[in-house]
Amino acid sequence: MNPSTKPATNASANEDNRRSTVNRLSAENVTLAYDQRVIARQLSVEIPDNSFTVIVGPNACGKSTLLRALSRMLKPTEGRVLLDGQVIQSMPAKKVARTLGLLPQSSIAPDGITVGDLVGRGRYPHQGILRQWSNEDERVVQESMAQTGVAELADRYVDELSGGQRQRVWIAMALAQQTPLLLLDEPTTYLDIQHQIDVLDLCAELHEEQGRTLVAVLHDLNHAARYATHLIALREGAVIAEGAPGDIVTAELVEEVFGLRCQVIDDPETGTPLVVPAARKARARAHTDLGKVAATEAS
Amino acid sequence: MKATSTQIPRTKAVRTGGFSLRLDLRAFTVVVLLLVCALAASVVLIGTGDFPIPAGDVLKTLFGGGDAGQEFIVNELRLPRVLVGLLVGAALGLGGALFQSISRNPLGSPDVLGLSQGSTAGALVMIVLFSGSATAVTLGALVGGLVTGLAIYLLAWKQGVHGYRLVLVGIGVSAVVTAVNGYLLTKADLVDAARAVVWMTGSLNGRDWTQVWPLLALCAVLLPLVLANARGLRMMEMGDDVSYALGVRVERVRLLLMVAAVLLTSAATAAAGPVGFVALTAPQLARRLTRSPGPNLVPSLCMGATLLVTADWASQRAFGADQLPVGVVTGVLGGIYLLWLLVTERKAGRI
Numbered sequence: 001m002n003p004s005t006k007p008a009t010n011a012s013a014n015e016d017n018r019r020s021t022v023n024r025l026s027a028e029n030v031t032l033a034y035d036q037r038v039i040a041r042q043l044s045v046e047i048p049d050n051s052f053t054v055i056v057g058p059n060a061c062g063k064s065t066l067l068r069a070l071s072r073m074l075k076p077t078e079g080r081v082l083l084d085g086q087v088i089q090s091m092p093a094k095k096v097a098r099t100l101g102l103l104p105q106s107s108i109a110p111d112g113i114t115v116g117d118l119v120g121r122g123r124y125p126h127q128g129i130l131r132q133w134s135n136e137d138e139r140v141v142q143e144s145m146a147q148t149g150v151a152e153l154a155d156r157y158v159d160e161l162s163g164g165q166r167q168r169v170w171i172a173m174a175l176a177q178q179t180p181l182l183l184l185d186e187p188t189t190y191l192d193i194q195h196q197i198d199v200l201d202l203c204a205e206l207h208e209e210q211g212r213t214l215v216a217v218l219h220d221l222n223h224a225a226r227y228a229t230h231l232i233a234l235r236e237g238a239v240i241a242e243g244a245p246g247d248i249v250t251a252e253l254v255e256e257v258f259g260l261r262c263q264v265i266d267d268p269e270t271g272t273p274l275v276v277p278a279a280r281k282a283r284a285r286a287h288t289d290l291g292k293v294a295a296t297e298a299s
Numbered sequence: 300m301k302a303t304s305t306q307i308p309r310t311k312a313v314r315t316g317g318f319s320l321r322l323d324l325r326a327f328t329v330v331v332l333l334l335v336c337a338l339a340a341s342v343v344l345i346g347t348g349d350f351p352i353p354a355g356d357v358l359k360t361l362f363g364g365g366d367a368g369q370e371f372i373v374n375e376l377r378l379p380r381v382l383v384g385l386l387v388g389a390a391l392g393l394g395g396a397l398f399q400s401i402s403r404n405p406l407g408s409p410d411v412l413g414l415s416q417g418s419t420a421g422a423l424v425m426i427v428l429f430s431g432s433a434t435a436v437t438l439g440a441l442v443g444g445l446v447t448g449l450a451i452y453l454l455a456w457k458q459g460v461h462g463y464r465l466v467l468v469g470i471g472v473s474a475v476v477t478a479v480n481g482y483l484l485t486k487a488d489l490v491d492a493a494r495a496v497v498w499m500t501g502s503l504n505g506r507d508w509t510q511v512w513p514l515l516a517l518c519a520v521l522l523p524l525v526l527a528n529a530r531g532l533r534m535m536e537m538g539d540d541v542s543y544a545l546g547v548r549v550e551r552v553r554l555l556l557m558v559a560a561v562l563l564t565s566a567a568t569a570a571a572g573p574v575g576f577v578a579l580t581a582p583q584l585a586r587r588l589t590r591s592p593g594p595n596l597v598p599s600l601c602m603g604a605t606l607l608v609t610a611d612w613a614s615q616r617a618f619g620a621d622q623l624p625v626g627v628v629t630g631v632l633g634g635i636y637l638l639w640l641l642v643t644e645r646k647a648g649r650i
Contacts, residue, residue, distance in 0.1 A: 071544060072543075073540060073543055093543075093548050094546035096546065101544060104540035107538050107540065107541045108403075108536065108541075109537070110536040112590060112591070112592050113592040114309075117592065118537075120321075121533070121537065124546060130317055130319075131318070131319055132319055132320045132321060132530070133314075133319045133320055134314065135314070137319075138312065177544075
């Protein structure tokens with residue numbers, strides 16, 4: 001792969017000196033709400049540079065909401081999201097789009113669009129009225145398709161592809177944006193296990209080989225523990241724990257975050273934590289035990 | 300629609316200096332052919348009427364070589380009428396393409412959303428309540444269209460405007476305004492009512508240079524504005540989130556283009572009456588010809604102009620000069636098309 005295509009992971013050396021302790025992307029004391037419904041209050045999150053950060057948590061804990069706030073889709077009602085030291089909302093839209101890419105959960109492939117055309121649309125933030133399709137655009141699109149293994153599909157229609165192929169095409173589009181930071185909202189949803197691993201491998205590759213900072217929301221805790229370099233566990237809009245999966249994933253944490261009794265063992269393949277839910281009968285016993293405790297405490 | 304495009308490259312990159320462009324060859328060909336059709340139909344239409352003129356003479360006269368009689372008929376009577384037809388068709392085609400793309404729905408066109416009915420209400424108020432002049436009626440139609448457009452936008456607004464809500468709100472507004480129009484007609488005396496109904500059908504009869512200039516000026520201002528934002532609109536096909544992530548200022552582009560689309564359709568309706576279904580059909584036909592995703596703005600514009608002029612020519616040929624308003628022809632053809640669209644959309648499971 002051409003080394004010159006690696007996205008710049010650090011804006012400049014000077015900037016690094018000036019703000020050596022602060023990462024490129026962070027949320028400071030943000031309160032996130034849809035209309036009147038508050039999802040998270042006073043939430044602060046740092047995305048470590050060059051990490052593969054995965055956000056996990058039970059349904060409706062605010063994972064996707066946090067990701068939307070980090071990618072300026074949702075304006076915090078309080079607090080601020082900072083990108084390279086600037087409030088993200090105050091930055092020009094195209095400038096943000098050249099630094100931070102987002103693959104949302106729901107994206108619509110226009111009727112009758114080809115793979116090449118769709119991936120090419122990722123070049124939008126680099127284009128203007130006069131500069132609509134440069135040699136650089138062409139080259140980056142080819143490369144993004146090669147990296148995601150969809151180059152041979154370039155002339156196919158997106159509606160004809162399988163779910164796994166389609167997700168690769170969308171990732172290719174996000175790659176064509178050439179952003180050092182890439183945010184993915186549940187990239188493995190609706191995919192079978194082989195394609196889930198496929199997409200996660202691709203993410204790991206982008207992180208390791210190209211030094212991109214990745215942030216993903218994942219449902220599967222074991223996938224998160226295996227692939228993440230940095231894990232953020234959310235519950236009810238608050239960070240319960242964050243750090244390397246090996247350091248933070250314990251049976252206690254899983255019980256606290258998901259309310260699920262389990263064992264955490266070493267993944268025989270990778271040595272990362274592997275969450276094994278307790279058997280149904282064991283959990284039922286635990287529930288009655290808890291009930292008894294509550295009853296004695298109440299009396 | 301199997302992969303037919305695999306053999307021949309669809310696009311060609313054009314690059315000179317700092318300028319670069321990706322040209323969709325098929326769309327480009329379609330635009331050229333439609334322009335040729337529109338111009339040919341215009342020449343034939345100028346030659347059609349109680350005093351027929353051969354196409355060769357029409358061309359000669361247009362370039363300043365005809366005799367005095369032909370000169371008068373061509374330049375004073377028929378040319379402005381044809382120009383109004385071309386401009387109205389172009390404005391409706393473009394306005395329709397904008398609306399359909401913004402609402403992401405082939406039904407989200409000004410006819411269905413009630414903009415034409417809004418213009419009609421404005422015109423009827425002028426005709427029935429004030430017995431206004433032709434200028435007053437035009438202004439009334441313009442204001443009626445703009446007010447309706449604003450009402451739809453405000454009613455459909457909920458943290459941004461979304462496709463389905465826009466269409467549903469539009470259908471509701473359309474029903475209300477249609478009722479108001481019916482009431483106004485029942486209040487009218489016979490002369491006003493006849494005048495109102497003629498206006499409501501949409502016709503090019505008796506259009507002259509005073510209609511051409513304002514329309515031309517409006518198109519000259521709005522077209523560059525719309526095309527400058529067309530790339531953003533293209534991105535918005537992929538959903539608000541994706542386009543936002545790509546750096547498109549979604550709400551701003553949408554508001555700007557909706558205002559432009561409302562202005563275009565209102566002005567077109569004010570000039571020729573609510574010529575039915577051009578805004579609905581032109582973008583869809585253009586899209587089927589170009590087979591290209593995206594809003595297809597320029598092909599829709601050319602298709603609108605071609606459709607309207609051809610429909611006017613057909614009505615004059617079949618029923619004689621100024622017998623059948625062009626709105627009847629587009630209405631019949633467009634209605635059939637709408638039925639077909641509903642059936643195919645239903646089969647595809649989209650509605």
